Amino acid sequence: MTVTGAPRTGVTLRLLDKADKEIVKLDRAVLGAFYKFQHDFRRNPDAGGFDLKQLEGHDRLWSARVNREWRALMIRLGGDDWLLVSVKHRSHVHKNLDRLNYGINHITGAIEYVDLQVVEESVLRRGLTPPAAPVPAPTPVPAPEPARPKPSEEPEGLEEPEKPLFGAYTDEELADLGVAEPLIPIVRKLTTDDELLGLAEYAPRHTGEVLLRLRDGASYEEVMDEVTAPVAVEEPERNLDSADWQAAVDRSQTVAITDDEFLQSILEEGDFGRWKIFLHPTQEKLVHRRYSGPARVGGGPGTGKTIVALHRVCHLVRQLPPGHTKPVLFTTFNRNLAADLRSRLLSLGGPDVLARVDIAHVDQLATRIVSEADPGNAKRRIDDTTALREWRDLLVEAGETRWSAEFLSDEWNQVILGQAVASRSDYFTVRRAGRGRSVTRAERVGIWQLAERFTQRLETKGLETHRQVAERAARLEMTRKAKIDSRSREREDRSGLDNLHVEAGSGARLRHRYRHIVVDEAQDLSAAHWKMLRAMAPSEADDMFLVGDTHQRIYDNQVTLGSLGVHIRGRSSRLTLSYRTTREILRDAIRVLGDADYDDLDGDSDTLAGYRSVLHGPVPSLRGARSWDEEMDLVVQQLRAWHDVPRESTAICVPTNDMVTQLAERLARHGITPTEITQDGPRGDQGVHIGTMYRFKGLEYRCLVIAGVAEGLVPRASVDTWEHTDPSRHRRELHRARSLLFVAATRARDALAITWHGEPSRFLAPLLPPRSDT
Structure with missing residues (x-):
């Protein structure tokens, strides 16, 4: 059936999760035709040439002409709302009509699209194709082979058949966990991890997450509790009318295409760009929950803690009564991150939300408080x-x-x-x-x-330190809070009225500066910072919301929040799904941490148990050199091997500022533009970014080299001077050095290369093959 009738305008065209994986691989000419198609279709789908028609045997799947040979496949959600799920050669569409499956998952309530032919080919390809060879190096150090189970004792000449990975689970159990039902027959046949990764590449995201979590060793009950239950709908949709499909859109990972540049950025960055704005149902519950007091959200790198904080800020602002003050504070430790938060909040919430939020890094906030009390300070x-x-x-x-x-x-x-x-x-x-x-x-x-x-x-x-300023700001705010509490009690005694928030300076009475405080990278704040923040807002529901990960603590600030008046017990949650980094990179990054203990900011231990990713890619490259000069050549080789990745999506981090300068000079001599990352961020938008490990906090790149990971540099040699004179400090410094390398490694999404010269860092021992004594 072909669409007819009066021309329509204002069509909504959405892109389903993972559709970009196929689209971005199209030939340049076809991709250009697709850009033109989506532009014209959004303007008016009836403007001739699209041959828009419903596919035979399908209720909602439609085909539209991209060019002579290629077709866009779209689900019609209702009216002028369309969901683009794939771009296929016309021969594939005609031959595989019965292999195109779509619907609403009866557990998650989200829209799913599965091309069984593509999934089967991906499974076969991953199962047969060996991993790509690493880039040659003068003194290569191969990555260790993954551990494999020992073969059972069998009579010579007989081979034990490979067992299905998910043979222990019934079809009903897999379906109850939310595995896409059309894929269950393929799932039953998987026998290797490579085949599983091939399926996960094109399967709906929830299906991949369930299967990979099971394969990681989690029990059925654990996967149900940790992965499925948080996203399960209370009443599964079974009457699939237009209203159900529209509701399902809100539970699905889709992106509405707003303009040509927005689409191009999505296709160029893929998940790398989209995870920054998408809110998973598990995260959404944390964002909209009402808390009786301070709350904390933890989780490993790339789990979306910052995006949860951003959405939380938007949610809090939208609950405010009309006004022109800024009752919401959004703060973090790092100046670069504060600037990034402002940009992302503007993109997410628009100018109206931004106008009600005070965004400042915590030392800037402390300086403001001290300057307010002592405007003539010139230290x-x-x-x-x-x-x-x-x-x-x-x-x-x-x-x-x-x-x-x-x-x-x-x-x-x-x-x-x-x-x-x-x-x-x-x-x-x-x-x-x-x-x-x-x-x-x-x-x-x-x-x-x-x-x-x-x-x-x-x-x-005439000198002062940042810590002195933070301490003075804390004392000033605590004194201010004591006055507010005293006056509040006096007013309550007289009239029984509560002390509602009014912005300081907007009335005759002294008030709390903020109603709500949201803190990003909470693990890096000092005790004085927390005392200052605690005094800035009244102790009431939704007063403080903090996100952070103590595995990423790279400054020597260890606190117990309860002792500072920030009571988060019973209001802590943890995110475990990484949207940024591949399983292969996560595995090696976690190994770097070793068996060190990490706290939860409140006296208990924290863990990365269950931390996982549904993304996959090559095993990180590990290469050594005889000298720093030779190692810089390795870095140049690696960058040339990533020639198809935009330079601004590639970065190099090193231990020292001198190494930044030397490496930048080496790249320039080889025709590669370097861009240094300073305390104010990258100096430009072009070229490969280079900086010390500390500069990479909060940044992400498609491909990353960590250079100079040598003993004596990571950790620095001076750390061991504390081993006998101050063992506690020695442990803390090693903790920080491990965390810094962990942070650096998890800045990469697609590919990670680690290099060193001389002796490799002791932290790399779990990643390297054991030394031979001969």
Whole structure:
């Protein structure tokens, strides 16, 4: 049946998840024809030449002409709402009409499309094709072979037939977990992991997630609880009318094509771009839930913690009464991330939402508070390295030998400033969690006297540190909060009225600065930061929402939130599905962490158990060189091997600033444009991005090289000087170094290469074959 009638305008054209995987592989000429097709179709599907018709034997699947040989396959959701599911050669469409399956999953309520022919070919291709050879290197170090089960003892000459991967589950059990029912017969035949990955490449995302989680060793009950139950609909749709299909769109991973440039960016970036804005049903529940107090969302890299925070901000703003103030604070530790959050919030919520949100990195916020109290302050801000030199000079001048400058600097930063300790008596009772070495009361007296002398020394020189500013801001806000609480109690005694939020300065009475506070990268904030934030908002429902992952803590800020007035017990959730990084990269990144323990910001342990991905790609490349000069040549070779990836989607991270400079010069000599990542972000949009590992926090790339992962650089050699003199600090520094490498490795989506010169880092031992003693 061909569509007829009056011309229509304003057609909605959506792109179903994974349709881009096929479209982006089209020949350049066909892809160009597709761009023109979608542009013209959105304007008016009746404008001749589309040959728009319903496919025989299908209720909702339609075909439209892209060019003479190619057809767009679309599900008609209702009226002028269309869902593009594939672009196929016309011969494929005609030969495989009975192999095109689509519908609404009876468990998840989401729209699914399956081309059985494509899935079967992908399974066969993955099962037969060996992995691609790595890029040649002067001294290659092959990645270890994955562990395989030992063959059972069989008589010689007999081979045990390969067992199906999912033979332990019935068809009904797989269907109850949400596996797409048309795929179950193929699932029953899978016998290797490569075949499973071939199916997952083109299967609906939920089906791939269920099967890969089962294959990872999770029980049926665990997969039901962790993967299926969070996305299951209460009442499965069975009367598939137009209303059901429209409702199913909201539960499906689709993108409405708004303009040509938007579509092009989606196709060029694939999942890499879309995961930044898509909200999984599991995440959506966290976004819209009402919490009785502070809440925390944890999860590994790429699980969508930041996008949850962004959507949470939008949700909170939309619950506000009309106004022109900014009652919602959105903050993070890193200045680069704060700028990125502003851009993404504008894209997600528009100018109306942005207008009600104060976005600032936490040190900027602290500086604002201190400047408000002391507008004439002209002190010069110094970093921790400069402050440590001042400590050393003070101890030499004072003839003090009981304590090292490093110990006193850490005590001052982590305990005195970190917890906003205002007096000697408070220092006598403050907790020193994580400091390792205990100190007596008499020793605390001496430490406090030295801290006072050091503070006076900086005051005399007109210097201050970021931690000092954070500590002062915390004390100012705590004093302010005490006044608010006192006045509130007085008003309640007089009238019984509650202390509702009004922006500071908008009325005669002193009020809390914010009603809601959302924190990204929560693991990096210090205790003083938390005390400041806690004082900025009233303790009530939905007051604080924080996201973070202590496995990614790269600064020496260890806190217990409950002791700081931020009580998250009973209101913590964890995301486990990575939308960014492949299974192969995740596997090696997690191995880098080893068996180190990580906390949950509230005194308990945190874990990456269940952390997984439905994406897959090549095993990370591991290559060593004899010298740094030779290693830089390896990096150039690797970049040339990724010639089909846009340079701005490729990056290199290294341990030191000197290595950034040297590598940038080497790339330039080979005709590859380098772009350095500074504290303010990349210096330009073109070229391969290069920076130290710290600069890569919050960034993502399709392909990434981590260079210089050598012993003595990762971790730096100075870390081991603490092994016997301060074992606690030694453990903390190794923790941070592991986390930094873990963060760097998980910035890659499609491909990761790790290189070193000389001795490889001790952290790479789990990734490398065991050394031979001969």
